[in-house]
Amino acid sequence: MFRGQFTYSIDSKGRISIPAKLRRHVSAEANDTYMMIRGTSTCIDIYPLNEWLLFEAKLNKLNPFKPDEIRFIRTLLQHVAEDTLDSQSRILIPQILIEYAKIEKEVLILGALNKIEVWNPKIFEEYLKQSDETYEQIAAKVMS
Amino acid sequence: MFRGQFTYSIDSKGRISIPAKLRRHVSAEANDTYMMIRGTSTCIDIYPLNEWLLFEAKLNKLNPFKPDEIRFIRTLLQHVAEDTLDSQSRILIPQILIEYAKIEKEVLILGALNKIEVWNPKIFEEYLKQSDETYEQIAAKVMS
DNA sequence: CCAATTGTGGGGAAAAGTGGTGAATTTTCC
DNA sequence: GGAAAATTCACCACTTTTCCCCACAATTGG
Numbered sequence: 357m358f359r360g361q362f363t364y365s366i367d368s369k370g371r372i373s374i375p376a377k378l379r380r381h382v383s384a385e386a387n388d389t390y391m392m393i394r395g396t397s398t399c400i401d402i403y404p405l406n407e408w409l410l411f412e413a414k415l416n417k418l419n420p421f422k423p424d425e426i427r428f429i430r431t432l433l434q435h436v437a438e439d440t441l442d443s444q445s446r447i448l449i450p451q452i453l454i455e456y457a458k459i460e461k462e463v464l465i466l467g468a469l470n471k472i473e474v475w476n477p478k479i480f481e482e483y484l485k486q487s488d489e490t491y492e493q494i495a496a497k498v499m500s
Numbered sequence: 501m502f503r504g505q506f507t508y509s510i511d512s513k514g515r516i517s518i519p520a521k522l523r524r525h526v527s528a529e530a531n532d533t534y535m536m537i538r539g540t541s542t543c544i545d546i547y548p549l550n551e552w553l554l555f556e557a558k559l560n561k562l563n564p565f566k567p568d569e570i571r572f573i574r575t576l577l578q579h580v581a582e583d584t585l586d587s588q589s590r591i592l593i594p595q596i597l598i599e600y601a602k603i604e605k606e607v608l609i610l611g612a613l614n615k616i617e618v619w620n621p622k623i624f625e626e627y628l629k630q631s632d633e634t635y636e637q638i639a640a641k642v643m644s
Numbered sequence: 645c646c647a648a649t650t651g652t653g654g655g656g657a658a659a660a661g662t663g664g665t666g667a668a669t670t671t672t673c674c
Numbered sequence: 675g676g677a678a679a680a681t682t683c684a685c686c687a688c689t690t691t692t693c694c695c696c697a698c699a700a701t702t703g704g
Contacts, residue, residue, distance in 0.1 A: 357556060359535075359580045365662070369682095373661055376692090377582065396565060443685070444661075467580075468573055469560060484578075487571055492540045494575050498555055509652070513692090517651055586693070588651075 357381060358467030363477065366463050370454055371446040372474065374402075378467050379445060388441040392453055393432060398479050400449065400457045402472040405438075410470075449474070501525060502611030507621065510607050514598055515590040516618065518546075522611050523589060531584070534591050538579035542623050544593065544601045546616040549582075593618070 362375040374382075374390070386404035395401045403411060415432070418425040435456070439447040449459075459476050466473040466480075475483075506519045518526075518534070530548035539545045547555075559576065562569040579600075583591040593603075603620050610617040610624075619627075631638070 357560075359556075359577045360582065361578050367663065369663095371662090376660060396567075396570065442683075446661090448683090466574060466578060468570075468577055469556075469564070471564075473574075483571075484575060487575070489572075489575075491538065491575055491579075494572055495538075495540050498558055498572070498576060511653065513654090515652090520650060587695070590651090592692085 357469050358472055359469075360467045362465040364463055364465055365461055366449065366454070366459060370449045370451060371442075372449055372463060372465070373444065373446045374441065374472070375465055376445070378465070378472055381467075390439060390441075390447050392437045392439070392447070392449060394435050394453065394456055395473060397483060398457055398476070399466075400453050400459075400474040402447070402474065403470070407470045501613050502616055503613075504611045506609040508607050508609055509605055510593065510598070510603060514593045514595060515586075516593055516607060516609070517588065517590045518585065518616070519609055520589070522609070522616055525611075533582065533584045536581045536583070536591070536593060536597055537576075538597065538600055539617060541627060542601055542620070543610075544597050544603075544618040546591075546618065547614070551614050 358378050358381055360377065362377070364373055364375065366372050382404045383406050385406040389405040391403045391405060391408040393401050393403075415429055418429060420426045420429065435450070435452055437450045437453065441447060457474065457476060458479055459474065462477050464475040464477040464480050466475065502522050502525055504519075504521060506521075508517055508519070510516050526548045527550050529550040533549040535547045535549060535552040537545050537547070559573050562573060564570045564573060579597070581594045581597065585591060601618065601620060602623055603618070606621050608619040608621040608624050610619065633641075
């Protein structure tokens, strides 16, 4: 499972290193392959291939004859991209996802259980502020 | 279960020894791996891996497509870091946690049941003073 | 009192992160 | 259809960080 945050940078070609500490938790089944999609917030979600396949299996159980469900599937799959690590452990993020997540130079990489999220640090900060619950309250709920 | 307090020092690289007397209480399942996280007070909480996994299991049951629940996951995992003991039984504390806990040179290491807390000794002293109630009063309330 | 363990410090090799070059392929345009 | 331009992608190079190892004083325990 992925956890923790890392501040990295994206280069002029749109490449991002996958942090070594996250890479250690990627199964060998993933074959250094990652799937990228639009996040549900203003960020990019990155799944190792094996985790993606599990997620895809869930999508497959949806009913494509229900308007809501097919719309969800289409919206999601529209911007899926696949890439394999280069020799420096980086993946190339498609321009359209970079724009969607409003990413500039600095990126915040967040380990979030079965996926890795990529944020513009400023946007992530704003996102956290919007919450009613403080860190203390959330911690109290989970850690008790 | 962890108990007792120890005054140690953090070195210039941000490493802290885990006291031998606490280490004896760590399960072999933990694989010498510890998770560090922002404490709810001005301190750092350290969990052996196996203890931490209990919390993570709770997070795993949440639905990351529900805005409230993914927010919860992000807020918590943001402040988590992982490390394994080196050959001298030390772990490396990330700079961001050191700053959060306002740690300088001396640290107070506190065994606190299922976790280990790391404090700046001065801050811990202040924390104890801050309460209006005496030890006796608090004990009466909590233990009844 | 001696041997083993523990806590602290630091050097140096290896890994990690970042940036860039240039060949190969694809696309564009005349 | 073919040359020029643009894109892709496999490498190469450099700097910084990480982490593995050695060293040593202090403490503990028999």
